[in-house]
Amino acid sequence: MSAEATFPQLLRRLAGQHPDRHALREKRYGIWQPITWAQYEQRVRRFAEGLASMGFRRGETLAVLGDNRPEWVIAELAAQSLGGCSLGLYPDGVVDEVAHVLTHGRVRFVVAEDQEQVDKLVELADSGAIDTVEHVINYDPRGLERYTQPYLAEFTAVEERGAAAAGWWQQQVEQGRPEDVAILCTTSGTTGKPKLAMLTHANLLWMASSLMSEDPIGADDEFLSFLPLAWIGEQMIALACALQVGFALNFPESATTVQADLREIGPRVMFSPPRIWETMLSQVQVRAGDAGWLKRAAFGWGLRIGKRAAAARVRGHRSGALLRLQHAVAQVVALRPVREQLGLTRIRRAYTGGAPLGPDVFEFFHAIGVNLKQIYGQTEICGIAVMHRDDDVKFNTVGVGIPGTEVRVADDGEILLRSPAVFAGYYRNDDATADALRDDWLHTSDAGYLDEDGQLVVIDRAKDVMRAPDGTRFSPAFVENKLKFSPHVMEAVAFGGENRPYVAAMISIDADNVATWAERNHLSFTTYTDLAQKPQVYELIAQHVARANRDLPEGARVKRFVLLHKQLDADDEELTRTRKVRRGVIAERYADIIAALYGDGRDVTIRTTVTYQDGTRVERDVTLAIESVNGDSAAAGPAKRRGLLAGSR
Amino acid sequence: MSRAYRHNLNRSTLSAGALQLAVDRVGIRFGGVRALEEVSLQVRQGDIHAVIGPNGAGKTSLLNCISGLYRPQQGSIVLHAGQGSRELTRTRPSRIAALGVARSFQNIELFKHMTVLDNLMLGRHVHMKHRALASLVYIGPARRQEIEHRELVEEVIDLLEIEAVRKKLVGSLAYGVQKRVELGRALCMQPALLLLDEPMAGMSAEEKEDLARYILDVNEQAGVTTVLIEHDMGVVMDVSDRVTVLDFGRVIAEGAPATVSRDPEVIKAYLGEPHATREIQPA
Numbered sequence: 001m002s003a004e005a006t007f008p009q010l011l012r013r014l015a016g017q018h019p020d021r022h023a024l025r026e027k028r029y030g031i032w033q034p035i036t037w038a039q040y041e042q043r044v045r046r047f048a049e050g051l052a053s054m055g056f057r058r059g060e061t062l063a064v065l066g067d068n069r070p071e072w073v074i075a076e077l078a079a080q081s082l083g084g085c086s087l088g089l090y091p092d093g094v095v096d097e098v099a100h101v102l103t104h105g106r107v108r109f110v111v112a113e114d115q116e117q118v119d120k121l122v123e124l125a126d127s128g129a130i131d132t133v134e135h136v137i138n139y140d141p142r143g144l145e146r147y148t149q150p151y152l153a154e155f156t157a158v159e160e161r162g163a164a165a166a167g168w169w170q171q172q173v174e175q176g177r178p179e180d181v182a183i184l185c186t187t188s189g190t191t192g193k194p195k196l197a198m199l200t201h202a203n204l205l206w207m208a209s210s211l212m213s214e215d216p217i218g219a220d221d222e223f224l225s226f227l228p229l230a231w232i233g234e235q236m237i238a239l240a241c242a243l244q245v246g247f248a249l250n251f252p253e254s255a256t257t258v259q260a261d262l263r264e265i266g267p268r269v270m271f272s273p274p275r276i277w278e279t280m281l282s283q284v285q286v287r288a289g290d291a292g293w294l295k296r297a298a299f300g301w302g303l304r305i306g307k308r309a310a311a312a313r314v315r316g317h318r319s320g321a322l323l324r325l326q327h328a329v330a331q332v333v334a335l336r337p338v339r340e341q342l343g344l345t346r347i348r349r350a351y352t353g354g355a356p357l358g359p360d361v362f363e364f365f366h367a368i369g370v371n372l373k374q375i376y377g378q379t380e381i382c383g384i385a386v387m388h389r390d391d392d393v394k395f396n397t398v399g400v401g402i403p404g405t406e407v408r409v410a411d412d413g414e415i416l417l418r419s420p421a422v423f424a425g426y427y428r429n430d431d432a433t434a435d436a437l438r439d440d441w442l443h444t445s446d447a448g449y450l451d452e453d454g455q456l457v458v459i460d461r462a463k464d465v466m467r468a469p470d471g472t473r474f475s476p477a478f479v480e481n482k483l484k485f486s487p488h489v490m491e492a493v494a495f496g497g498e499n500r501p502y503v504a505a506m507i508s509i510d511a512d513n514v515a516t517w518a519e520r521n522h523l524s525f526t527t528y529t530d531l532a533q534k535p536q537v538y539e540l541i542a543q544h545v546a547r548a549n550r551d552l553p554e555g556a557r558v559k560r561f562v563l564l565h566k567q568l569d570a571d572d573e574e575l576t577r578t579r580k581v582r583r584g585v586i587a588e589r590y591a592d593i594i595a596a597l598y599g600d601g602r603d604v605t606i607r608t609t610v611t612y613q614d615g616t617r618v619e620r621d622v623t624l625a626i627e628s629v630n631g632d633s634a635a636a637g638p639a640k641r642r643g644l645l646a647g648s649r
Numbered sequence: 650m651s652r653a654y655r656h657n658l659n660r661s662t663l664s665a666g667a668l669q670l671a672v673d674r675v676g677i678r679f680g681g682v683r684a685l686e687e688v689s690l691q692v693r694q695g696d697i698h699a700v701i702g703p704n705g706a707g708k709t710s711l712l713n714c715i716s717g718l719y720r721p722q723q724g725s726i727v728l729h730a731g732q733g734s735r736e737l738t739r740t741r742p743s744r745i746a747a748l749g750v751a752r753s754f755q756n757i758e759l760f761k762h763m764t765v766l767d768n769l770m771l772g773r774h775v776h777m778k779h780r781a782l783a784s785l786v787y788i789g790p791a792r793r794q795e796i797e798h799r800e801l802v803e804e805v806i807d808l809l810e811i812e813a814v815r816k817k818l819v820g821s822l823a824y825g826v827q828k829r830v831e832l833g834r835a836l837c838m839q840p841a842l843l844l845l846d847e848p849m850a851g852m853s854a855e856e857k858e859d860l861a862r863y864i865l866d867v868n869e870q871a872g873v874t875t876v877l878i879e880h881d882m883g884v885v886m887d888v889s890d891r892v893t894v895l896d897f898g899r900v901i902a903e904g905a906p907a908t909v910s911r912d913p914e915v916i917k918a919y920l921g922e923p924h925a926t927r928e929i930q931p932a
Contacts, residue, residue: 029803030815140652142808143870156651256813 006176006201008044008081010243015041018246024070027253027261035070037246043070045169047155048078049162051109052172054135054153058083061105061184065089065098065120066113068225068251071139071155073239075111076229080182080201081173087184087196088230090577092570095120099129100193105184105427106132111155114140122149178202184427185232187379188354188576196427197379199232207382207421208240210402214389215349217269221247224265226258227272231578232383233353237271240382262343270347273354274361275579277372280342281361282487286513287341302334306367314366314393335368344370349390351375353383354578356458358481359395366393374398376458381442382421386456397455407456408441414462415448416441447475464583466497468555479503479548479556480581486544487513491568493581494558495594502559504597506590507541508532508567514540529565529622538563538627545629559629560597564590565608565622596626654808656801658871660749661730661841665695668729669874670842675714675724675738684710685721686898692842692891697868697875699885699906702895703918708878709755711895712844715876716752717742730841747775749841753831753848761820765811765830766802768819772837773798805833808870809863825856829863836867843867843875849884857881861888882919886910894918 005013014023019038026033035043056062062079064072064086076086087105089098091113098120102110110133112118118138124130138144139155182201186194225238238249252261288299309327312319319327339345350365353375365372373388376398386407388399401407405419422442425433436443447462459465460475467473476494483492483505490510496503509532517540518525525531541563549557568574573585587594596604605623663669670692677685685707692698700708713719715726717740726737730749737745751772759768777794787795806812809829814822819830828848835843845864849857861884868875879885885892886906894902894909896918902909909915 029800029807030812142653143866145870154651253812254810256810260813 004178004202005205006080006173006178006180007182007204007239007243008077008173008176010205011037011041011044011077011081012170012173014243014246021246022248023246024073024249024251026070026251027257027264030253032250032264040070040074043074043159044077044081046159046162047074048081048169048172049164050158050160051078051162052082052164053161054109054158056082056084056109060084060109061087061107063087063089063102063105063107063110064229065091065093065110065117066139067091067255068227068229068234068238069113069139070251071111071113072229073249075137075155076183076239079109080176080180081169083172083176083180085181085183085198088186088228088235090186090228090230091117093577094571095124095129097194099124101186101196102130102133104193105196108132108134109137110135111137111139114138115143118144118147118152122147125149125151176201178205179424181424183235185235185379186230188578188580195429195432198424198427199379199382200424203382203421203423204236204240205244206404206419207384207402208236208244210404210419210421211236211384211387212241212245213403214387215269217241217245217247219246221245221269222250222265222267223247223269224250224252224258224262224267226252226255226261227276228577231354232379233271233273236383237269259343263340263345264343266343266346268346268348269350270344271351271353271375273578274352274357277352277357277361277365278484281364282510282513284338284342284364285487286516299334299338302330303364303367305330306335306369307363310363310366310369313391316391331369338368339370344368347371349373351387353377355580356460356477356481358485360482360485362393362395376456377417378442378444380423380436380444381417381419382423385417385419385421394451394453394455397451397457400455407450409449410443412462413447413449413459413465415444415446415456415458417444418442468496468503468553469498469501470555472553472555474553474556476583479505479552479558482548482551483507483545483558485548486541488517488540489544491575491581493568493583493586495597496556500598503556504594505545505558505561506564506586506593506597507545507561508564509537509541511567528567532563532565533623533625535625538625542627542629549629557629560626561629562593562597562604562624562626564593565624593624602626654804654870656804656839658801658805658808658836658839658867659841659873660839661694661874663694663729665693665872667694668692669694670715670729670876671725671727672711672715673725673727675711675721675726677710677714677719677721677723683898685714688724688895688898688900690893690900690903692874692876694874695868695872696890697864697877697888699877699879699889699892700895701879701882701885701892704880705897706895706918707898708895709846710898712752712846712876712878714738715745716750716844717745728842746838749839750844751835751838751840751842752844753828753835753846755846755850757824757827757831759819759827759831759834762818764816764818765806765814765822765833766816768830769802769805769833769837770798772834773802775838801839802837805836808836808866809833825852825859828852828856828860832860832863832867836871836873840873843873845875845877847878847880849879849881857884864888882910 015037020036022034023037023040024035062084064075079086089101112121121136136151137153137155137158141154178201180201181198182204183199184196185199187197223237227234242249250265252258288296305326309319309323347370350370350372373393375384375387377383377385385405386398386401408416410416418441445462446458447465448456448458451457460477465473465475479494480492483489488510489507491508493506494503511528523536545558545561570577574582592606593604603623603625605621607621609617609619668691672690675685675688702708714721721738728735728737806815811829849860865888867873889906892906892909893900894915901914902912
């Protein structure tokens, strides 16, 4: 469609075509405040002129560090309009990460949201860790009144200082070429420091038009942008798709109001990583558990009908007359109210990507009538390369390549991809680039295979795939997703492989849901650690593990597990910012626990260092119990008390 | 288009550091109990001034004297606001509120069956000029006035980060959030002087930390002078600029937090005298 253009050129086109239509909307002070396409273009132009007057050059990088606000995308487009590119940073990133990315990206200009983010940069500037940075521009000046650092400037002040000759900026925009780098996107970094992938305007726009040729998004659609704009998934929809079609972006009021704002906007399309869907499911599970017996019975029945109807629909079949009738009733009494609670009433297509999502979670969303589809891709191929087609959703696959994408599985099982969306290389890292781009194909480092229908099944990161003693290949992520289906499990890490006799797991409990459960069972506790080490909680989790084991192949069943004294946290580098487990860090940090999981002991004592958000560290000893799961007897007991939503298959 | 707040929540026009409240040799007695005796303290514009002391030291009595709920039998309390000075001991509480002295209470005194928003709008009550008919039909000036006040209320909501509970009933909220709402209502009055009576009583360590941060935000970003009564020494030392210590109705120490916490008199008041502790230990 418009692959031969740049983002700012598309912005100008839209501003010319529909100057008075809403381009952005932000909830501020309790009201959705709109910005039209004409205003959007004007703010981009003025900020770009301001940047130019401060010395921003063609080919240069502008980093943005903050929550999703109109200023975020305005800054990005302004940099691109001057022939530069943008680099998004995760707002919850700790100072070390920020320093690494800024230094590696040789960034001179940083747009930082507010006092919290500016403080990080001031700290780094004072310690000399970011000597490339020359300007820090903030867009929320509250609390910064007394800051006197000469490199600080306010966003509106930059907009006001721009005073270029009429037509100058337009000329700059026209000079942009589709093969210019549009964004430097941080890779998730499960295996070390994040790398910076160079994605061009042509890459991103090709990917967006390919996606929308399959799943059209209309100009009258609305999108709620609440996931970090530093993530490729958000860039893809909020910029690449939105600028091609001209639909409106909506920014929520705050992180705590996302759910309510989602209900107000009622988007028809949504794209989130598994965490969001898992959280929604947990909410429903907990609420269903709290409801009276009548509601619970109605919901249980509705969900069963929903599952049967969904099973037919996702295979492209029509359901029988009786089922259709039952389904119509179930919609009214059970399914629509749930969708409404979640803000998904109008949703036509929902995507999940970034990490695998458990099949049970999939089944649940399809049962309540949400067309949830898996996408598969990497930052290096603009996020989406493979996805489910409508009416052809197999819960264990990721679908087929989007139009124009070739998918191949190498002899060693590695997934290879080829399309015009494949990136231009890593910034200042030729070795990694040469490793990823070989013989014209993007080497994903993921292991997988094509099933009988030609749909791609992704097993896991190639080096994470394990072989059980009996020879079956399995993915720890698959085991973990089975465990995480329980609302009481927040994160799980599975261990195993050739030189280990069985599979063992490290589990961190979901603080809120287990606390609620403890309250209802009159179990008193003090801290998270205390709660996690209660024998009753172990018993509860053992039931979940036994249930998960029933769905797992013999060799992949969890034999022993431990409940961790803390939640896995991206601040402790145990997870990536997109909440993927960093196995290397975990294997190293929890070596004692892992050794104990493969020993005979009933507990393990470890010395732990806890780092608080303000940087203080505390050391202490913690003793963790280790529980063995006895395959048959444990599975038989709790089966009778199985929760409503447990995946039964 | 700047995101800076448009309303000034601080009504005082004094420059930072100027004398704002002078309490001079105040005494009050209930029957035979001398609640306050010869209590003097000076609060300066822009400070967080903590008043601490053990139970029954007279902290709340002092606050009640300042806000006009009690009339002291001796001494004077003078408020220096923008429009000249005013002696408070003979002024009605409603008049003191109109002068810009806002307070929160030890027990939450919000309207539990009303929404957070309605409670906050009540804080604007002193500033509203009502005409019965216009207000009743919500047209013209009444409507404009409502919108203007709502704008200020929304800035307070933003400052205290209570967007998510804006339309919830106060009664349904967690204790810590209710406390924040109460602080918000006091702020909506655009106070010259904010009196907080044990805002962190009955809170968990985490909730205390949270609220302390909001009190600091209010002080730093809005510049409101705050008199904070508190029981917990730790919190006080972290947030306040000056501390006055009361014990049995008398001032026993005053100064910067670090100095006060080392004062032997203060330590004695908090921990009891050495021989007294020995006596209560079981044999």
